[in-house]
Amino acid sequence: MNDIAIRVEKLGKKYRIGSRHLRKADPIAASQTPVVRLWSKIRPSWLAPAQTIWALRDISFEIKQADIVGIIGGNGAGKSTLLKILSHVTEPTEGVAEIFGRVGSLLEIGIGFHPELTGRENIYLNGAILGMKKKEIEQKFDAIVDFAEVGQFIDTALKYYSSGMYLRLAFAVAVHLNLDILLVDEILAVGDINFQQKCIHAMEKMSQDGCTVLLVSHNMRVIETLANHCLYMKHEQPAQYGDVLPILQQYQKDIAQDVLLEDLPAEFALNIAKPKVNITELQFHSLMQTLCNPEDTELNQFPTAPAWSSLEKEHPQPASITFELQSDEDIAEAVICINFCKDKIVIARNSSDHSIHKITLTKGQRLHCKVAYNALPLVPGEYIVIVFLLPSRTARPSEAISKLRSVKAVLHGNRTRGGYVVLEETWKIEPLSV
Amino acid sequence: MQGQRLYNHYQRFEPSHGWVPLRLRELWEYRELFYFLTWRDIKVRYKQTLLGSAWSIIQPFMTMVVFSIFLGHLSKIPSDGIPYPIFTYAALVPWTVLAKSLGRSSNSLIDNSHLIKKVYFPRMIIPITSILANVIDFILAFIVLLFMMLYFQIAPTQNVIWLPFLFLLALVTSAGVVFWLSALNVRYRDVAYTTQFLTQLWLFATPIAYPSSVIPEDWRACYAINPMVGVVEGFRWALLKTDTAPGPMIFVSALVAVLLLLTGAFYFRSVEKTFADVV
Numbered sequence: 001m002n003d004i005a006i007r008v009e010k011l012g013k014k015y016r017i018g019s020r021h022l023r024k025a026d027p028i029a030a031s032q033t034p035v036v037r038l039w040s041k042i043r044p045s046w047l048a049p050a051q052t053i054w055a056l057r058d059i060s061f062e063i064k065q066a067d068i069v070g071i072i073g074g075n076g077a078g079k080s081t082l083l084k085i086l087s088h089v090t091e092p093t094e095g096v097a098e099i100f101g102r103v104g105s106l107l108e109i110g111i112g113f114h115p116e117l118t119g120r121e122n123i124y125l126n127g128a129i130l131g132m133k134k135k136e137i138e139q140k141f142d143a144i145v146d147f148a149e150v151g152q153f154i155d156t157a158l159k160y161y162s163s164g165m166y167l168r169l170a171f172a173v174a175v176h177l178n179l180d181i182l183l184v185d186e187i188l189a190v191g192d193i194n195f196q197q198k199c200i201h202a203m204e205k206m207s208q209d210g211c212t213v214l215l216v217s218h219n220m221r222v223i224e225t226l227a228n229h230c231l232y233m234k235h236e237q238p239a240q241y242g243d244v245l246p247i248l249q250q251y252q253k254d255i256a257q258d259v260l261l262e263d264l265p266a267e268f269a270l271n272i273a274k275p276k277v278n279i280t281e282l283q284f285h286s287l288m289q290t291l292c293n294p295e296d297t298e299l300n301q302f303p304t305a306p307a308w309s310s311l312e313k314e315h316p317q318p319a320s321i322t323f324e325l326q327s328d329e330d331i332a333e334a335v336i337c338i339n340f341c342k343d344k345i346v347i348a349r350n351s352s353d354h355s356i357h358k359i360t361l362t363k364g365q366r367l368h369c370k371v372a373y374n375a376l377p378l379v380p381g382e383y384i385v386i387v388f389l390l391p392s393r394t395a396r397p398s399e400a401i402s403k404l405r406s407v408k409a410v411l412h413g414n415r416t417r418g419g420y421v422v423l424e425e426t427w428k429i430e431p432l433s434v
Numbered sequence: 435m436q437g438q439r440l441y442n443h444y445q446r447f448e449p450s451h452g453w454v455p456l457r458l459r460e461l462w463e464y465r466e467l468f469y470f471l472t473w474r475d476i477k478v479r480y481k482q483t484l485l486g487s488a489w490s491i492i493q494p495f496m497t498m499v500v501f502s503i504f505l506g507h508l509s510k511i512p513s514d515g516i517p518y519p520i521f522t523y524a525a526l527v528p529w530t531v532l533a534k535s536l537g538r539s540s541n542s543l544i545d546n547s548h549l550i551k552k553v554y555f556p557r558m559i560i561p562i563t564s565i566l567a568n569v570i571d572f573i574l575a576f577i578v579l580l581f582m583m584l585y586f587q588i589a590p591t592q593n594v595i596w597l598p599f600l601f602l603l604a605l606v607t608s609a610g611v612v613f614w615l616s617a618l619n620v621r622y623r624d625v626a627y628t629t630q631f632l633t634q635l636w637l638f639a640t641p642i643a644y645p646s647s648v649i650p651e652d653w654r655a656c657y658a659i660n661p662m663v664g665v666v667e668g669f670r671w672a673l674l675k676t677d678t679a680p681g682p683m684i685f686v687s688a689l690v691a692v693l694l695l696l697t698g699a700f701y702f703r704s705v706e707k708t709f710a711d712v713v
Contacts, residue, residue, distance in 0.1 A: 121477070124470060128466055
């Protein structure tokens with residue numbers, strides 16, 4: 001029979017921003033009348049013409065039952081808006097969405113949780129809000145408590161829970177919903193690795209039981225391992241729907257052109273108002289790139305380069321980072337920070353870790369900087385290299401005296417290994433004779 | 435079988451236009467959520483307060499004391515031959531249901547905006563449950579009223595069987611007003627500033643501190659356009675044997691209350707689709 005779970009046709013959602021008052025009137029003519037002029041002094045926003053933006057436009061796709069679909073795209077591409085329409089929270093402005101089955105949405109984890117109520121009470125409340133019947137909750141109550149691992153705290157008020165317990169409890173209720181379709185919005189961004197693993201296993205199991213899962217995530221690795229289809233949404237451009245790998249590759253190609261800081265930890269979401277130092281010409285060079293485009297870079301950067309044939313196996317690889325500095329002021333002491341970021345994990349290095357303790361900058365002077373690694377001890381994959389300057393060794397990124405500059409670093413090689421750092425180590429395992 | 439299950443839950447989302455049906459069946463399907471949200475409101479209401487649910491009695495009781503001293507004792511306002519304290523308290527008990535609904539429930543959609551933005555359920559549940567949570571306060575205040583009747587040695591009349599209907603009338607009035615105000619409040623936060631003022635005006639337009647017998651006979655039906663007039667006079671008539679026969683007044687009040695409820699419910703439904711976007 002029909003095995004479609006979700007069908008979406010030419011779906012669009014328009015939001016209005018700005019004033020609603022002078023929607024049709026000519027704002028210039030209207031501003032001539034004294035009343036309007038007076039009022040617009042009190043409320044300047046009143047005269048601003050109304051604008052509309054399409055958060056989502058012309059999206060069409062069909063999702064089959066028991067598929068796990070990863071939804072990716074930059075901020076403002078409409079991912080959350082799509083999930084909101086599918087979960088009936090908001091109405092589309094145009095187009096149709098059809099849903100075949102019982103839908104549950106986790107647009108936020110722990111919805112309706114009340115800090116003053118106990119864990120037990122919150123399970124009932126949250127379950128009811130997500131559409132569970134009281135009987136169902138009673139039946140699954142023990143399983144939920146088990147999954148959440150909150151045990152003896154079940155009759156403690158939620159406000160005394162640790163954030164880990166809170167998350168586990170919230171997710172526990174969600175996975176025990178009896179659903180045909182689950183919509184999940186970026187909940188894996190919170191919680192530790194164990195929690196994430198648990199969530200991923202739970203979603204895999206739901207899919208095996210015939211549940212369709214739609215998952216918004218910025219974590220490409222999660223999508224790669226979990227999803228079997230992918231929806232790539234772009235701002236004001238048609239979305240792509242299809243197999244995971246080609247779409248992920250396309251997405252990564254797109255963001256490589258415009259390295260996005262959004263995948264980085266929150267501490268780097270900075271807007272430095274008055275940078276004193278300008279960082280330019282930031283580049284990352286790896287041996288692989290150099291060998292591919294020998295005329296682009298100086299080959300002699302890598303004196304210890306191994307033979308081409310062994311490259312695929314050879315890790316770590318030689319690499320280097322180059323950039324230029326120019327200061328607007330005299331600065332007696334500065335620290336250059338170089339951070340490698342991946343999946344919100346940061347590997348931080350700075351100039352004071354090394355032989356150079358102080359960097360002195362004179363006004364107007366240009367400096368060329370190069371940081372070379374004989375062997376960059378990172379697991380192959382894609383990293384974002386962030387470079388910025390701090391006024392002292394102990395300053396926090398929010399006190400940076402330059403804007404954050406970033407460049408994408410691709411380390412080629414076998415991607416089967418997990419983790420981030422390659423450690424030099426020797427293993428010895430031998431039988432113990434008694 | 436799988437297919438069968440799925441078709442039971444077929445949903446189609448597209449832009450809607452014009453009048454939206456009330457969809458009362460859907461409200462019925464979500465009846466358990468009514469229960470849980472009401473229970474949450476009651477449970478959480480007086481958490482971390484010293485006096486706890488005593489607050490639900492203190493408010494009408496202290497108003498009664500102040501009214502009795504200044505209006506009953508000093509200003510000598512007539513009370514249809516009934517001791518003034520119980521005369522005014524019997525009116526304050528149903529009045530408090532409306533006053534609390536105006537104050538708290540009008541804000542209920544904004545207080546629960548985190549739910550509205552993230553999960554679907556019929557939005558009407560939110561204002562309704564916040565009114566239902568006031569019922570507990572009513573019951574507690576009503577028990578105090580019974581003790582006062584004992585103290586003043588007033589036996590209820592057989593008209594007391596009408597009391598549930600009168601109470602329902604108070605709830606219907608509250609719901610009608612709250613549907614209008616809570617829905618308007620989502621878009622125009624001005625509502626939050628007017629409710630306090632509106633409650634005050636309404637208090638004086640309702641025969642709480644004075645009997646409706648001060649209104650000329652010909653005008654009483656007109657006066658009962660304020661549905662709380664019928665409720666308050668009904669309470670006194672059923673419990674305290676006042677002479678003011680509520681016949682035509684109750685009729686007018688009930689009609690206005692139902693009208694308020696229906697228009698409020700339809701207005702609420704027609705704008706609820708925008709709640710998640712503007713709240």
